Amino acid sequence: MSLPRIMVVCGFGLGSSLVLKMTLDAVLLDAGIGAETFCSDEASAKGEKFDLVVTSRQFEHLLKDCQKPIVLIQNFLNKDEVKEKCLPVVLALIK
């Protein structure tokens, strides 16, 4: 199957989400999982195609109707938190 598309969302799609995407990329690399990760901002996130959203709780409401899994992260620099919360969801996607 094609690689899962993981969208990382923040307000502008160029600061916080980029940092979180880097942490996520590192976690995926460590786990040997291939995925397409990209950043989006709150205005355009809804129009994107994705299989999973990773963001902070402030943006959850924007995507509550997306019918895709949403993972909420508190500490964008914490690989352990990102790993614990994201990996099970990503693994379920590619199963």
Added chain:
Amino acid sequence: MNPVRIGDTLTPDLIELQVGAEDWRSAIRSAGELLFRGGICEAGYIEAMIEAVERYGPYMVIAPGIALVHSRPEDGALTTGLSLITLSNPVDFAPDGTSPVSLVIALSAATNDWHVEILKQLAEALMDRENRDVLISATSKVQVMELFSLGKRAGKVCEFA
């Protein structure tokens, strides 16, 4: 040529340590002021950063104690760069007291792409707890610059190809 390492761009005039800020707005203003004085952003960019937090909440607190504040390129980012301040007393970015911040990094990202490279280095440095502690308790700007400069702590500040 654009600098591609934080150590090249984070000069002493873009660092201020143990700033006394009364609230998160004044903390952002202090960090933004450094960008403005450095010719990196327009004055309006500072208020745009504050409005971003007002609008979206404290999500720019990317890790406990650390805020990465910024706005859109079109809000007055003249070039790409960052400033860094530490606070003598933490200020809270959330009304409910859940986001105390001691380190504020203000980012101006112009339309070019090398802010990606800078954020990579920043994230890599800040992922290390020891580095975070050094930054938050730094008493000299040299300590901050050394942490981000290639060679001094190259094992900590990861290298990217």
